Amino acid sequence: MTTPSHSHRGADEPISPPPGCPAHGLGPGGLRRLYGSEAESDLAGIYEKLRAEHGSVAPVLVHDDVPMWAVIGHTETLHMLRTRSHFTRDSRRMRVVQDGTFAPDNPLAPMVTWAPLISFAEGAEHQRVRGAINDALSTIDDRGLRRFIHRSSQRLVNEFCEKGTADLVSQFAEHLPMAVMCEVLGMPDEYNERLVQAGRDMTKGTATAVESNEYVMSVLYRHTARRRAQPEEDFTSRLIAHPAQLTDDEVAQNLRVVLIAAYEGTANLMANVLRMVLTDPRFRAQLNGGQMTVPEAIEQSLWDEPPMNAQVGYVATEDAELGGQRIKAGDGIMYVIAAGNLDPVIRPDLKASMAGNRAHLAFGGGPHECPGQDIARSIADVGVDALLMRLPDAELAVDEKELRWRQTLIARHLVDLPVMFTPRPPQDVKLRPTMGRVPSPRKEWEVSSPPPRPQATSPAAAVPAQASAAERSDQPLVATPPPSPTGEGERPKGALQRLLRWWRGY
Template sequence: MRRLYGPEADTDLAAVYEKLRAEHGSVAPALIHDDVRVWAVLGHGENLHMVRTTSQYNRDARNWTALKNGTVKLTHPLAPVFGWQPICSMAEGAEHLRLRGAVTHALEIIDHRSLRRAINKACQEIINRFSERGTCDVVSDFAEHLPMMVMLDIFGASEAYSERFVQAARDMIKGTETAIASNEYIMGILMEATARRRADPEDDFISRLIAAPAALSDDEVGQHLRLVLIAAYEATANLIANVLRTVLTDPRFRAQLNGGQMTVPEAVEQSLWDEPPFSAMVAYYAKVDTELGGQHIRAGDALIFGIAPGNVDPAVRPDPTEHMQGNRSHLAFGGGPHECPGQDIGRAIADIGVDAFLMRLPDAELSVAEGELRWRSTILSQHLVSLPVSFTPRAQQDVVTKPSMVPPPRADWHVSSGSPKAASASAAAPEAAAPSASSVPTAPVAAPEVRLGAWQRLLRWWRGY
């Protein structure tokens, strides 16, 4: 029986799924950490049937035979993920409606114009940290920070944002020895924020969740904050990194984006098909004896919601390299009653984040060979370890303005605190001294060609400077 963890899976989990599909079909027996047996659901249709058929399957781990008989203990590395919690994604019936209604209520009140402003501001703040340097790591400097900064701002807990919080969020879902400690650290902060807003409500997500008609307890509020935060953070960080990696390494993809044949939102949607941020979800549990994909599933069995293998199921996608523009039937946001309620927020962060990065740093290029890129894989997700790029250093921008492309400093200028200043007189002859800002010639704007994308027009404008 094949393992969904360990050296082979860490190297290429997608290949493991395909071997399972070849050996067993659309539903296959597999092993997770500590060699615990589960069913890996690989078919697109089988996955949708499982998540939609609440009479046969749910997400309540208390139904798991292996947990009830002691085969799996709450010290299992994936316990923070599958362990029962008072959250909507693990409830059903009236309790599910009560808890999910509270989350939906809090999300629906979010003003999308304010959200876009918050995302733009976060993009500016983060890119300003490295724009003058001329180098950055897209993963650790940008993609891992943007969704966390935005989500904590939405929560009304922006003071919690820190490098430690970001890394704890990543560690929590890896199934490492420190995952439980990372979970406790995050929950401690979220519970403090909950108690603070219970005593002093404001116009933010936490306060709205507390004030929802469902009358959630502090524990229920804290658990749902973690659910929304980690789901949005991990998914969006991976999504941003995946899209920008594709732009930087795939000339055909980049040409379509530059030439206007593909918009940034379409590029994001394509990535949700090809490299879903969560490759799988642990777990669903059979409520009754049933059959799925030709396999006999016993009541109490655990099943992996196979997002990545379902997206490349030959039954729905015979050619896994084809572009799926306009098709949102991927499994990236789940399905059925537990479909992600905040997917539009994740899409907005990714769309604006990718666009802002390309707008601010249009000449960014991968600074290592593509073959040197490395991924870290878990059962739940696969993400880039690093994506180093280089670009022409650029001035910082006002964080309250939309990201825009500004010309790089001239060869005889240097950038300091976001403003061009004359180079030292000892480095140039008097007649070569930098001109005053008012005498800098205006760059000619090239006339746009047919189907020329906005990003490409700006890039040509910069090259003509």
């Protein structure tokens, strides 16, 4: 790692602070550490110090004092992500990996160590794997997925709705994304508490992160072998059958990317949005008053509190200049999503609303932009909406100042979100939809009032009642003709109501 030429450290200045010095967050070379007690308590503060000291690109130390460059400017981050001729995700080219400075047991190993998956692929290989993943994702029935998310949300709420109290992190936000992703991947039977906790632990940078990664991979390897032998209508089977001819190792490794990226990011996103709803009176008034929709609230949260703090493992392929710094070939690079989203160059007023603006860095950018971001948005949108509909009077059960966070280099987790509400009976959510085939495109999308209902001339001409829930349970989630006119005594729904029901998927 090269030290910036404009460093103000004098020749007689000590390389590291003496014991007891307040600058305990500094390491060899006077570089700031992005791990340890100071980082865990105020990582955002460290990034602002780096911005003041070095600008938009700063030299830092990650776990085990491994040197890297941290890109904290919004424009510089996008430039790095889009300039594949100078920067790559092939971590095997990183100098600290080649010389052994970055050890295999480093807590960041699951995020940095090269593997045959889309996150580390470049060029033609990246196009081959990315094409297979994109094609498999494109076959997911969006409306069927949203129905499953809604019913899974109801099932989770049923587990605590009669008690009048709940922790919306451990009992809702942590479980819904994993349940949904296991269904998408075709492994619903693997969804359990151990998989949830392993998925969370992998991104914490703890001593058990490597062990958690091994457990998740063992589950995915078994699942890949099952689907290779017995394919079904799910994401995994489509990935295996793709003309790209991915090996079992490639399939399992890329399933990990899809599973963990969607799970961890979405769990944090849901927790952040729910906390905003419960703690900001203006936000809740806007949401309930119809001035801010849940999708808009999600985008605002993605700006202010991105679910992932940073991404590590980029490498300079040749000497280059970035943000005024001279980066040498082989230098390791990370980009800081949280700091980039707060870059004063693009957000001079942090209080200004960013609802509906998708220029944030939460899902990355360039060729490696998150391919499953629409699934993450659907889980958060439908899940938060369903919970607010079931528990409209939910209130924070503790003072906001008592909320606890777990801060790591990779992510910032809300530890718990205790709420209280009026106890309610559970709802019937025993119907379990399947991931049906993609529905045929609709020819007409005009939303209009239903035509006048003709008068029945005889009992035989009367419109039959809708099928019962039990009769509908085995039907695939595919496109169906418009419903028959409403039955006697039922008021026809207005255009807005029907549009909302279609959008929510239930």
